[in-house]
Amino acid sequence: xxxxxxxxxxxxxxxxxxxxxxxxxxxxxxxxxxxxxxxxxxxxxxxxxxxxxxxxxxxxxxxxxxxxxxxxxxxxxxxxxxxxxxxxxxxxxxxxxxxxxxxxxxxxxxxxxxxxxxxxxxxxxxxxxxxxxxxxxxxxxxxxxxxxxxxxxxxxxxxxxxxxxxxxxxxxxxxxxxxxxxxxxxxxxxxxxxxxxxxxxxxxxxxxxxxxxxxxxxxxxxxxxxxxxxxxxxxxxxxxxxxxxxxxxxxxxxxxxxxxxxxxxxxxxxxxxxxxxxxxxxxxxxxxxxxxxxxxxxxxxxxxxxxxxxxxxxxxxxxxxxxxxxxxx
Amino acid sequence: xxxxxxxxxxxxxxxxxxxxxxxxxxxxxxxxxxxxxxxxxxxxxxxxxxxxxxxxxxxxxxxxxxxxxxxxxxxxxxxxxxxxxxxxxxxxxxxxxxxxxxxxxxxxxxxxxxxxxxxxxxxxxxxxxxxxxxxxxxxxxxxxxxxxxxxxxxxxxxxxxxxxxxxxxxxxxxxxxxxxxxxxxxxxxxxxxxxxxxxxxxxxxxxxxxxxxxxxxxxxxxxxxxxxxxxxxxxxxxxxxxxxxxxxxxxxxxxxxxxxxxxxxxxxxxxxxxxxxxxxxxxxxxxxxxxxxxxxxxxxxxxxxxxxxxxxxxxxxxxxxxxxxxxxx
DNA sequence: TTGAAAGCGCTAACAA
DNA sequence: TTGTTAGCGCTTTCAA
Numbered sequence: 001x002x003x004x005x006x007x008x009x010x011x012x013x014x015x016x017x018x019x020x021x022x023x024x025x026x027x028x029x030x031x032x033x034x035x036x037x038x039x040x041x042x043x044x045x046x047x048x049x050x051x052x053x054x055x056x057x058x059x060x061x062x063x064x065x066x067x068x069x070x071x072x073x074x075x076x077x078x079x080x081x082x083x084x085x086x087x088x089x090x091x092x093x094x095x096x097x098x099x100x101x102x103x104x105x106x107x108x109x110x111x112x113x114x115x116x117x118x119x120x121x122x123x124x125x126x127x128x129x130x131x132x133x134x135x136x137x138x139x140x141x142x143x144x145x146x147x148x149x150x151x152x153x154x155x156x157x158x159x160x161x162x163x164x165x166x167x168x169x170x171x172x173x174x175x176x177x178x179x180x181x182x183x184x185x186x187x188x189x190x191x192x193x194x195x196x197x198x199x200x201x202x203x204x205x206x207x208x209x210x211x212x213x214x215x216x217x218x219x220x221x222x223x224x225x226x227x228x229x230x231x232x233x234x235x236x237x238x239x240x241x242x243x244x245x246x247x248x249x250x251x252x253x254x255x256x257x258x259x260x261x262x263x264x265x266x267x268x269x270x271x272x273x274x275x276x277x278x279x280x281x282x283x284x285x286x287x288x289x290x291x292x293x294x295x296x297x298x299x300x301x302x303x304x305x306x307x308x309x310x311x312x313x314x315x316x317x318x319x320x321x322x323x324x325x326x327x328x329x
Numbered sequence: 330x331x332x333x334x335x336x337x338x339x340x341x342x343x344x345x346x347x348x349x350x351x352x353x354x355x356x357x358x359x360x361x362x363x364x365x366x367x368x369x370x371x372x373x374x375x376x377x378x379x380x381x382x383x384x385x386x387x388x389x390x391x392x393x394x395x396x397x398x399x400x401x402x403x404x405x406x407x408x409x410x411x412x413x414x415x416x417x418x419x420x421x422x423x424x425x426x427x428x429x430x431x432x433x434x435x436x437x438x439x440x441x442x443x444x445x446x447x448x449x450x451x452x453x454x455x456x457x458x459x460x461x462x463x464x465x466x467x468x469x470x471x472x473x474x475x476x477x478x479x480x481x482x483x484x485x486x487x488x489x490x491x492x493x494x495x496x497x498x499x500x501x502x503x504x505x506x507x508x509x510x511x512x513x514x515x516x517x518x519x520x521x522x523x524x525x526x527x528x529x530x531x532x533x534x535x536x537x538x539x540x541x542x543x544x545x546x547x548x549x550x551x552x553x554x555x556x557x558x559x560x561x562x563x564x565x566x567x568x569x570x571x572x573x574x575x576x577x578x579x580x581x582x583x584x585x586x587x588x589x590x591x592x593x594x595x596x597x598x599x600x601x602x603x604x605x606x607x608x609x610x611x612x613x614x615x616x617x618x619x620x621x622x623x624x625x626x627x628x629x630x631x632x633x634x635x636x637x638x639x640x641x642x643x644x645x646x647x648x649x650x651x652x653x654x655x656x657x658x
Numbered sequence: 659t660t661g662a663a664a665g666c667g668c669t670a671a672c673a674a
Numbered sequence: 675t676t677g678t679t680a681g682c683g684c685t686t687t688c689a690a
Contacts, residue, residue: 006450008683019661024685031686034659054449055393056683058384059666066431066451083413091434095442100451102395103432105420113424120383121335122395122429258587337667348677353669360670361675385667388682661690666683673678 007050016044027052067094067304068102068123070114070137073130080248081276082293086129086151089297097305099124111137118144125304127151127297130196147307149300152196160307162300162317164291166196169321170203170273173289174243177271177329178207182241188230188253189245190221200245200273220249227252231260234268241269241329247276250286270328285326295319336379345373356381396423396633397431397452399443401466402459404436410605411622415458415480418626426634428453440466447473454633456480456626459525476636478629481525489636491629491646493620495525498650499532499602502618503572506600506658507536511570517559517582518574519550529574529602549578556581560589563597570598570658576605579615599657614655624648 013020018037025031026041033041044050058064069090071083091101102123104113114137117123125147128137138159141148152163177185187204191197205212220226230253233239244250250272257264264270264284275288299317306313342349347366354360355370362370373379387393398419400412420430431452433442443466446452454476457466467488470477481492506514516533520526534541549555559582562568573579579601586593593599593613604617628646635642 010683020684021662021686022660025660028685032659037659051448051450053388053683054451055384055387056666057685059382059388059668060683060685062666064384065449069432087432088434088436091432091442092436095445098445100442100446100449101432103398103416103420103430105417107417113420113429116424116427117429119380120394120429121380122383339667349667350669350678351676354676357669363675366675382667385682386669388684389667389669391682659690662688664685664687666685669680669682671678671680674676 006053007048009050009052012041012045012048012050016040064122064124065098066100066102066123067301067308068104068114068117068126070104070106070111070126070128072106072111072114072128072137083129085293086297086300089294089299090127090301091297093298093301094305099305106137111140115140118146125149125308127300127304130194147304149304149307151296151300158315160303160313160315162296162303162319164296164321165318166199166273166291167203167206168318169289169291170200171206172203173271173273173323174204174207176323177241177243177269177287180329182269182329184238184240185216185243186230186233186239186241187217187243187245188220188249189217190219190249191246192219192221197245204243220252227256231256231262234262239268241271244270244272246274247272247288250275250288254286264328271326275324284328285324287326287329288324290322290324292319292322335382336377338379338381341370341374341377341379345369392637393451393453394427395429395431395452396630396637397433397443397446397455399433399435399440399455399457399466401435401440401443401457401464412458414622415626415629418623418628419456419630420626422627422630423634428634435466440469444469447475454478454637456629456633459523476633478633478636480625480629487644489632489642489644491625491632491648492525493625493650494647495528495602495620496532496535497647498618498620499529500535501532502600502602502652503533503536505652506570506572506598506616509658511598511658513567513569514545514572515559515562515568515570516546516572516574517549517578518546519548519578520575521548521550526574533572549581556585560585560591563591568597570600573599573601573603575603576601576617579604579617583615593657600655604653613657614653616655616658617653619651619653621648621651 009020009023013023016023022033022037023041025033026038027045054065069087094101102117104117106113118140126141128148128150130152148160150159150161174185185208187201189197189201201217204217208216218226218230220230230242242253244253250270253270254264257268262268270286272286272288275286275290296319299319303313303317338349338352342352345352351362351366352370354362355367356374383394398416423430431446433446435442447469455470457470457477457479459481467479477489479488479490503514514537516530518526518530530546533546537545547555547559549559559571571582573582579599582599586597591597599615601615601617604615604619625648628648632642632646
């Protein structure tokens with residue numbers, strides 16, 4: 001069935017008694033073709049299952065019909081479902097517009113995959129996901145002036161980017177918790193170098209306002225010691241609600257609480273700035289913010305395609321969030 | 330820097346006073362070129378940062394220099410870090426051989442992305458990650474006779490595939506647990522349609538041998554009810570060790586145990602056939618099997634590239650495993 | 659509205 | 675060992 005070589009534009013032209021250029025025009029929609037000719041062509045190619053050769057098309061028009069997506073970072077980061085969902089959004093909306101997706105997974109800050117992809121001219125544009133940004137990837141893309149969008153990253157203004165409004169979301173969320181009567185808050189975080197973490201902390205601070213003191217936030221990157229302090233603090237009723245900057249931190253906390261025989265929400269209330277499926281399945285369910293990573297991918301992709309097509313597009317886009325009320329607060 | 334259009338093979342030929350075909354030969358290594366000429370060419374193109382136009386090359390040689398990777402299945406499946414690690418292995422080893430990687434993420438059993446990728450002839454071969462065995466993707470690839478490898482899937486012999494030896498691993502693992510003195514075992518599983526689950530169950534049965542009875546395995550797909558029975562059983566000392574078919578199930582179990590006030594390993598011993606990072610961070614650490622998904626990707630990729638190059642390659646490859654001893658047994 | 663023809667940049671016979 | 679030449683399949687001027 002697919003053994004025999006594929007049918008070309010020439011075959012179509014011959015069969016229909018028109019020229020190749022006419023067929024090309026009929027298909028692409030560029031240039032005038034009579035309605036009748038166009039229909040004949042379209043019908044014929046559909047009947048014959050004709051699909052243009054992407055390479056030939058690419059060579060002639062110097063466009064690949066591919067976009068690249070770059071996932072860089074530590075393993076711990078890449079493991080987050082976040083990327084899967086992003087990827088899904090990107091693939092789907094790229095596909096809907098006839099683009100295929102290439103992926104570059106560069107783990108240790110080496111951008112080999114990305115560089116090869118660009119240097120080989122395999123893609124028309126690139127989407128950079130979180131973490132990829134402050135490394136050389138950005139400079140590299142800038143230097144090669146290829147269209148690109150970053151997801152969830154950059155302070156560097158002037159580049160096209162899309163993200164959730166973490167600061168705003170976390171502020172509103174924290175305010176809500178305060179309104180419910182919590183006063184002695186503690187924010188737990190890790191990955192303090194991540195831009196998103198800093199944004200979340202900022203939102204928290206804004207919500208707390210002038211009552212903020214530096215002992216209201218705590219880095220728990222190095223597991224046991226810091227967590228031990230937290231548990232002590234809870235026993236001494238130093239806190240009434242603990243907010244976690246992400247679901248990983250929250251999982252850790254919940255583990256420790258259960259080991260220590262402390263229950264939620266009786267002994268301590270718990271909330272999280274980022275609730276994945278893991279948290280929503282927890283008992284009691286954890287009150288948390290939900291961000292839709294899939295949306296992020298979809299939006300980034302449509303911005304990129306606009307950029308590629310030379311159309312107008314916004315420079316920065318901030319997506320919304322949702323609050324998942326649970327039983328933990 | 331990259332504004333000015335890229336230098337072509339013609340430019341190189343002109344500059345060096347040789348023909349384009351000589352340059353082509355020097356670069357590809359196919360066909361004879363004198364050592365001297367070859368060096369001149371190689372030096373020059375390095376100096377000039379010449380990179381062949383992948384599309385032109387592809388058009389002329391009808392090969393894309395891309396491989397495709399397909400991730401199909403439910404969200405729950407795709408969320409597993411398994412895919413990330415596979416992907417990483419694939420990207421890296423593809424990259425090492427000069428191939429770029431395209432990704433098709435088809436979520437709901439529709440193979441749109443895959444089909445587009447194939448029909449557009451964007452890839453030279455495909456790697457299919459864990460999918461339902463009767464998946465259309467498989468039929469589609471067979472029909473288009475494009476080289477492909479499946480990872481962790483198919484019973485369908487005759488197709489190229491790579492997987493871990495789940496059956497063997499689970500048998501040995503279970504035997505080890507029995508040797509430690511556990512007698513009243515229970516195997517918890519979900520996703521019973523997955524090939525890998527069936528293999529794991531089979532290994533378990535083999536280890537138990539003729540003492541096996543059907544109430545030694547239990548499907549806990551529908552959370553609460555089945556899990557409730559398990560908890561009851563534990564209280565009645567019906568089991569001394571519970572083995573989970575994967576880390577998801579194990580997480581669920583651990584949650585329930587902690588809610589029920591049962592402790593590991595005092596009240597009940599726990600082990601898992603698949604231990605992700607989540608489990609290894611648990612306290613107490615869970616005794617489990619480790620499979621390296623990255624290896625799977627690497628191996629699959631090298632098999633695929635062999636296939637593409639028309640070289641010999643094994644039809645089936647079974648990779649090893651590791652036992653992570655924890656404090657839970 | 660349509661066609662002819664010249665590329666796009668590379669590979670691979672076939673000659674030399 | 676090297677060069678000549680004819681494509682690979684499509685797009686895109688420029689004429690008709």
